[in-house]
Amino acid sequence: MAGVYDFTAKSLAGEDMALKRFEGQVLLIANTASACGFTPQYRGLEALHQALGPRGFSVLGFPCNQFGGQEPGDAKQIEEFCASNYAITFPMFAKIDVNGNNAHPLFNYLTNQKYGLLGRSIKWNFTKFLVDRSGKVVARHAPTAKPEALFREIEALL
Known part of the structure; x- marks a missing residue:
């Protein structure tokens, strides 16, 4: 059976x-967007990455334009936005789909491991998947879950 570490992304x-x-490492994998009401969560994601990174934690950001067209930019625009507005240092990946026939295989895997309110489907930007050190998906958090509220849950896995 494939695990999180078996995937490749651009x-x-x-x-x-x-x-x-x-x-x-413990991972928090999120689908992100630059023009979303939840975009300020980049601050909390970066704070978690900075605080817990030295202990074996990383945030992985996957831009997605499937929800309200809220990630319209190309890779360079996304990178510039994240750097200039939020000083993002965690790994950001190329824009992907997270739902539907063209969903990235990683997100097919994640959504098969942990269902949300809409079953497998991701409801909106900034859905977060928490992965333990062995690569097991241990939790799925809705877009409304603030990154800072996940600190203790992540810390317990470290």
Whole structure:
């Protein structure tokens, strides 16, 4: 059976990045967008990444334009937005689909592991999946869940 670390995704720079490089870390994987009411969650995601990163934690951001067209930019625009507005240092990946026939295989896997309010489907931007050090998807959090509210749950896995 495939696990989180068996997937590859393109970085914002367009390079294939094997998720195997994150093996042994606790991960918070989120679909993101630059023009969403939840976009300020980038601050909380970056704060978690900074605070817990040295202990083996990483946030992985996957831009997605499937919800209200709220991620219309190309990779360069997304990178510039994240850097200039939120000083993002966690890995950001190329824009993907998270639902439907063209959904990225990683998100097919994540949504099969943990269902949400709408079953498998992701409801909106900033849905978050928490993955333990062994690569098991242990929780799924709705877009309304603030990253800072996940601190203790993440810390318990470290």
